[in-house]
Amino acid sequence: MIQKQQLYLLNRADEACNLLRLHIEKGHVVRIISHNDADGLTSAGIFANAIKKAGGKFHITILPRLRDSNVKELNKSRYKLFIFSDMGSGNLESISKLKGDVIIADHHQVPEGVNPEIQVDNKEIIHVNPHIFNIDGTKEVSGSGLSYLSVHGYEYYELAGLALTGAYGDMQFKNGPQGINKLILDEGVANNTLVMKNELKLAYANTQTLDKSITYTYTPIINGLSGDLEKTRIFLEEHDIPKDKLLHQLSPEEYETLKNELISINEDIYGKIYTIPNIRNELTNIEEYSNLLNACGKNKEYTAAISIQMGKYQQMEYAKSLLSKYGSTMQNGIEWIKREGSIEKENIQYIYTEDKEQKKIAAAVSSIGIDLGLLPDKPILSLMKMDNLIKVSSRTTDNMIEKGVNLGVIMNQASNNFNGSGGGHNIAAGATIPANQKDNFIHLVDEMVEYQIKK
Numbered sequence: 058m059i060q061k062q063q064l065y066l067l068n069r070a071d072e073a074c075n076l077l078r079l080h081i082e083k084g085h086v087v088r089i090i091s092h093n094d095a096d097g098l099t100s101a102g103i104f105a106n107a108i109k110k111a112g113g114k115f116h117i118t119i120l121p122r123l124r125d126s127n128v129k130e131l132n133k134s135r136y137k138l139f140i141f142s143d144m145g146s147g148n149l150e151s152i153s154k155l156k157g158d159v160i161i162a163d164h165h166q167v168p169e170g171v172n173p174e175i176q177v178d179n180k181e182i183i184h185v186n187p188h189i190f191n192i193d194g195t196k197e198v199s200g201s202g203l204s205y206l207s208v209h210g211y212e213y214y215e216l217a218g219l220a221l222t223g224a225y226g227d228m229q230f231k232n233g234p235q236g237i238n239k240l241i242l243d244e245g246v247a248n249n250t251l252v253m254k255n256e257l258k259l260a261y262a263n264t265q266t267l268d269k270s271i272t273y274t275y276t277p278i279i280n281g282l283s284g285d286l287e288k289t290r291i292f293l294e295e296h297d298i299p300k301d302k303l304l305h306q307l308s309p310e311e312y313e314t315l316k317n318e319l320i321s322i323n324e325d326i327y328g329k330i331y332t333i334p335n336i337r338n339e340l341t342n343i344e345e346y347s348n349l350l351n352a353c354g355k356n357k358e359y360t361a362a363i364s365i366q367m368g369k370y371q372q373m374e375y376a377k378s379l380l381s382k383y384g385s386t387m388q389n390g391i392e393w394i395k396r397e398g399s400i401e402k403e404n405i406q407y408i409y410t411e412d413k414e415q416k417k418i419a420a421a422v423s424s425i426g427i428d429l430g431l432l433p434d435k436p437i438l439s440l441m442k443m444d445n446l447i448k449v450s451s452r453t454t455d456n457m458i459e460k461g462v463n464l465g466v467i468m469n470q471a472s473n474n475f476n477g478s479g480g481g482h483n484i485a486a487g488a489t490i491p492a493n494q495k496d497n498f499i500h501l502v503d504e505m506v507e508y509q510i511k512k
């Protein structure tokens with residue numbers, strides 16, 4: 058059943074599709090600007106695939122963060138249609154000054170006090186954002202889902218897999234797909250472009266040997282094994298399961314043993330997985346696909362990430378090596394959290410790093426640290442030093458959201474207070490601040506969380 062609010066959003070996305078079609082028919086090169094995480098990369102991949110299939114041309118730029126200066130720079134070019142995906146809702150004013158038509162497919166919160174319905178006389182700006190229609194953009198649809206909806210008029214249902222891959226990357230699958238994500242899943246299943254099956258939910262199962270696959274699994278947590286390669290190897294040895302095989306290479310007996318043993322640790326380890334049929338083995342599992350793209354993004358290998366999505370696999374082996382390295386860097390990150398913990402304030406906690414490898418995984422391990430019980434359940438900031446700036450990534454849990462915490466609002470307001478910038482979702486948000494304001498920023502965020510909880 059499609060709800061009324063969802064229908065409004067779908068109608069808005071259809072307007073975007075009509076505008077895109079118009080520009081493709083006129084032979085315009087479409088300018089796509091998207092985010093560097095798995096969600097942003099699949100958002101760009103969905104638009105790129107759709108435009109190519111429809112006979113059009115595109116030019117993609119992937120950015121870690123959209124600044125007003127990036128938007129200004131775009132005005133020097135003569136594109137007639139700009140698409141911002143998984144970003145843009147935080148930069149409506151500068152985007153409204155662009156000379157061409159605009160589609161924004163973004164699920165981030167619009168900053169407080171800004172009207173999301175921008176109207177400019179001489180051009181079209183179509184803002185496809187769930188928050189405008191009171192739909193939860195944190196759980197029910199991601200940038201990739203909105204991108205999928207924005208090309209939905211073309212009926213390229215084979216892109217449903219990428220839509221869910223991005224949503225997974227933004228951690229929208231904690232309780233299975235909901236809302237718009239569920240609609241996309243159902244549509245994919247109905248068109249045989251997505252398949253659901255019951256399977257062990259091991260990370261990287263199609264690309265990593267079992268010992269690593271189990272160690273690198275954090276959703277769900279396998280207590281005693283997640284993040285601990287040594288204990289995982291002992292566990293496999295004890296049960297006569299070869300550590301250097303891939304999951305699908307196990308004999309039926311070995312598979313049954315592994316399945317039962319893992320279920321006895323955490324029953325959530327066996328359940329529904331979402332797969333894309335008729336694609337290379339490494340990309341069948343949307344979770345693994347998402348991790349692969351994320352690893353490319355973290356290493357700024359955007360061309361690899363986009364070309365793999367377009368079915369060009371020259372850089373696949375390289376992408377897999379990045380994924381493998383990412384897995385071991387994550388594991389080192391868990392060791393780091395185990396060893397040093399976080400620095401606790403009254404209402405929040407934080408970790409700080411200047412190390413290049415740790416910066417890649419700080420945000421991810423901070424929330425896993427909470428899931429593993431290594432860290433307390435308080436909102437966590439990961440502070441990463443970049444020259445004169447500090448990049449802040451903040452995460453919290455559903456439990457804290459229920460108590461009133463909204464990190465998107467806090468990152469936006471607290472960073473503005475120190476001449477920085479920021480925003481995002483209630484559960485995960487980011488900011489950039491001048492390095493010399495670190496302690497003041499932490500103090501302010503601590504107070505703001507206290508205020509939100511007490512309100």
Ligand SMILES: [Mn+2]
Pocket residue numbers: 096097143164199200227
């Ligand atoms: Mn996103």
